[in-house]
Amino acid sequence: MNLSIGDFSTDNRGWSELLSERSSASNFRGSVRVPWVIVGAGFTGLACARRLAELHPNDEIILVDARLVGQGASGRNSGFAVAVSHFPGKYIPEQKGNFARVNRINQAGVEILDREVKTLSIDCQWDDGGFHHAAADADSIYECDNFLEYLNAMEIAHTPLNKDEMDNRLGTALYKVGVHVHAGALVQPAALVRGLASKLPSNIELIEQRPVLKVEEGRSIKLSLSDGEIITDRLVLATNYEAGKLGFLSDA
Ligand SMILES: Cc1cc2nc3c(=O)[nH]c(=O)nc-3n(C[C@H](O)[C@H](O)[C@H](O)COP(=O)(O)OP(=O)(O)OC[C@H]3O[C@@H](n4cnc5c(N)ncnc54)[C@H](O)[C@@H]3O)c2cc1C
Structure with missing residues (x-):
């Protein structure tokens, strides 16, 4: 399946709408190589990124999400x-x-x-x-x-x-x-997930509104985004129910 940005709906509905408007600070483009990538900036991806940053303080870590933080389940639950x-x-x-x-x-x-x-x-x-x-x-x-x-x-x-x-x-x-x-x-779940995302350790780069459209595994792992690519050695998928879109856990 060929994924596109349109496969990731971005409606707020709920807790996020009670907060001030959020825009993404990231203007990622091009091609980068980093030791660690985490896809999905909900509670799972944020916790994983924070722990990895503690364990590997000298490694650059990219945390990428298809949407703005707070638009996924982590910002839209019962709290x-x-x-x-x-x-x-x-x-x-x-x-x-x-x-x-x-x-x-x-x-x-x-x-x-x-x-x-x-x-x-x-x-x-x-x-x-x-x-x-x-x-x-x-x-x-x-x-x-x-x-x-x-x-x-x-x-x-x-x-x-x-x-x-x-x-x-x-x-x-x-x-x-x-x-x-x-x-x-x-x-307030959207405030919690946004707060966690806004106070990440300095070796984590958060890239929002950039769906990973394809994952190719080889000697390294290549992630294709609409306007760039990320090469990495280690990938953590924290994409919750959307892992199947990238071909993982499809029959789970
Ligand atoms: C109505 C409701 C009420 C709930 N109430 C509670 C509760 O009170 N307490 C509780 O503990 N749990 C509750 N839950 C469950 C809880 O919300 C989830 O378990 C939790 O948010 C999962 O977090 P996560 O980080 O794993 O996934 P998510 O928050 O879904 O994050 C996954 C992220 O991955 C991103 N992503 C997916 N695919 C891609 C891709 N290809 N490229 C880039 N990014 C991608 C998504 O945009 C998303 O932001 C509730 C759930 C619902 C639906």
């Missing part, structure tokens, strides 16, 4: 930095070790993010208040009971809430029961 995963269905005691492992990873991620938001002074309305799980109908009440059983078995800090308590907290009488999980944060 929960989740410390406790919800595994739907009945609690499975045999899975306790796996559940705990996932939540350790979640918690570590939230702590790293919290540290970066503070260190880099990112204004993203970070709120450490955890999250509410709310149930309004029979199916979701059943699921809420499952979730409570899991939280109790895993000894995860939480507060079960009845209808009145939910109403008092959320300002709506819709929900019949709920639970407040204490860990985790809520953010």
